[in-house]
Amino acid sequence: MPKYACKLFYLGTGYHGSQYQPNLPTIQGELINGLTKWSGYEYPSTSVAFSGRTDKGVNSIGQTVCFETEGKIQINQINEHLPEDIILWAETEVPMDFNPRHRVLFRHYRYYFDTSQSDVDFSRIMNAASKLEGLHDFQFLSKPDGDKSTNTVLLNVCIANERITFADFYGINFLWKLVRKSVNLLVSIGKGEIHPNVCRQLLDGADVLPSGIEPAPPENLFLIDAAIPLRMKKNKNALNTIRKRLKKRIAYFHRYRRALEGVVADCFNETFLC
Numbered sequence: 001m002p003k004y005a006c007k008l009f010y011l012g013t014g015y016h017g018s019q020y021q022p023n024l025p026t027i028q029g030e031l032i033n034g035l036t037k038w039s040g041y042e043y044p045s046t047s048v049a050f051s052g053r054t055d056k057g058v059n060s061i062g063q064t065v066c067f068e069t070e071g072k073i074q075i076n077q078i079n080e081h082l083p084e085d086i087i088l089w090a091e092t093e094v095p096m097d098f099n100p101r102h103r104v105l106f107r108h109y110r111y112y113f114d115t116s117q118s119d120v121d122f123s124r125i126m127n128a129a130s131k132l133e134g135l136h137d138f139q140f141l142s143k144p145d146g147d148k149s150t151n152t153v154l155l156n157v158c159i160a161n162e163r164i165t166f167a168d169f170y171g172i173n174f175l176w177k178l179v180r181k182s183v184n185l186l187v188s189i190g191k192g193e194i195h196p197n198v199c200r201q202l203l204d205g206a207d208v209l210p211s212g213i214e215p216a217p218p219e220n221l222f223l224i225d226a227a228i229p230l231r232m233k234k235n236k237n238a239l240n241t242i243r244k245r246l247k248k249r250i251a252y253f254h255r256y257r258r259a260l261e262g263v264v265a266d267c268f269n270e271t272f273l274c
Contacts, residue, residue, distance in 0.1 A: 001068045005100060006075070007090035007232060008063040009242050011249075013219055014085070018054040018063065020045045027054075027086060031065065034081040039070060051100040051226035052107065055177065057218030062108075062225035064100045075235045084245055089238035092230050100228065106155060106172055108224040111183045111216065113165040120190030122161040128189045128199045129157040129167065132182060140202040141182050141213065142175035150175060157182075168224075180215035187216070 010027050012018075020028040028048055035043045051064040065088075075088045082088070113120075132154050139150040156170040167186065169179050185202075188194040194209075201208045 001070055002072070003066065003068045003094050003096050003098060004073045004091050005064055005066045005094045005098065005228060005230065005232070006073075006088045006092075008060060008065045009087045009089055010060050010063070011085040012054060012056065012058045012060070015056065017056045017058075018050055018060070027060075027063075030083055030086050034078055034086075035067060035069075037081040038074070038078045041070070043067070049100055051104050051228075052174070052223075054223055055180075055218055058221045058223065059219070060223040062227075063223055064104065064226040064228055066094065066098060066100045068096075076237055079238060079241070087238055087242050087245075088235070089242060090232040090234045092232045094230065100226070103228050104172070105227045105229055106170055107174060107226050109169045109174065109179045110222050110224050111167045111169070111179060112220045112222070113167070113183075113187070114217075114220065120187055121192070122159060122165070122190060124192075124196060125167075125186045125190040126159045128186055128196050129159055131199045131203065132157045136203045137205060138175055138178055138203070139205070140207065140209070141178055141185065143177040143181075143215075145176045148175070152178075159186075177215045179221060180218065181213045183216040184213050188213075 008027075008031070010018075012027070014025065015030075016024040016026050018027040020026050020032065028045075028050060032043045032045060032048050035048065047067055049066045054060060054063070073091050075091055079087050133156060135151065135153045137151050142150055144150075152171065152173050152175055154169060154171045156168070158168045160166050160168070167183060169182070185194065185199060189196050189199065198208055
């Protein structure tokens, strides 16, 4: 039986994270169901390996997944058995002992800032972001995860402030909620709600924010890539499908937003509330 590593796109809204959970909709669970329908034999929950987990609501462009097949992989046929918001789009054959979690060279996350955050001072954000780079104890910028160490390395943190504003985080191992908590810290610094020195104090182990830092909303976060040291063959049909479905979803949300704004203006205005 050959074994393949694939790139997986998904939108996390509507799923309880990427990791398989019995009786709950998850990305891994849907992929297992799709492979089972495509192949005709049952894939157990341990048969599909991910390069790492993503939380409920978090999205992916380049999650790396790995599984065996009885014959040559057929990405387009597998995708026919997957939900519209989960699509395989690249593949390569790998050795039988290949584990995507252990072979990742680096992970790249991107957080898209909400337009309501346009009032922030991005020079302050950029300065604070540079302090996150390197080896640090991120205990105050992550959520406890059993006995797992809170020491890790962020290779690079950069901010783009152009037509679309976002923060890029590059690292090898990411702690639970590290990116989303870091984003909220950076935004609070950019708005002047938190002094820039707090970033360094938190990394030095000073609990200067007793109430802690809430993670930023998950829907703005994408796993851009979990890079492995292998060249992967892209599937143009799958990539075109992703583009079409994203444009369709964007159009839907534009229509829905206008409808909701109309409801608020027409049915829940000051006259109605009095």
